[in-house]
Amino acid sequence: MTTATPPANGQLIALAHFASRAVLETVLGSTGTTFHQSVTLNAVASQGGTAEHDWLIGRLTGALKIEESAAREIADELVTLKLLEESAAGQVSFTNSGRELFDSIQPGVREASARLYADIPAEDLATAGRVLTLVTERANAELDGA
Secondary structure: OOOOOOOOOHHHHHHHHHHHHHHHHHHHHOOOOOHHHHHHHHHHHHOOOEEEHHHHHHHHHHHHOOOHHHHHHHHHHHHHOOOEEEOOOOEEEEOHHHHHHHHHHHHHHHHHHHHHHOOOOHHHHHHHHHHHHHHHHHHHHHHHHO
16 A cells, blocks of 8 residues: 655655754764754855854854854854854854864765655756745745744
8 A cells, every 4th residue: 555645744844854854963973063063064164164253143043043142152152162263354264173074074964965865856856945945935034024
């Protein structure tokens, strides 16, 4: 007996998110890095290794749906751990240790992603990407209006 594929909804998306996040956290666990720290390191990496501090805080609050104070705590923690450094000009940058940590995490993340997304047709991934982007935009617009 085959079970029909349920339509996409918030519960199904949340289940996929939490299952994928749990896999990611097993990769991160080997380095002692938390999920929020990895999101922060990814954000800095997305800017070439240096980002405006205010941009980073905005990115964390928006992506993680956390308070600004919590985002600042995460960034401060990475500075304390000497993975990021702050400049007088309001920038945060990878330290050598931070870049090494980020680079050491990436192969495990790529391998886990490859396993999770293996054999899913590209057109299905593109459709899922469009749907999830639209749902995210709508949810963010609703939150901005609240």
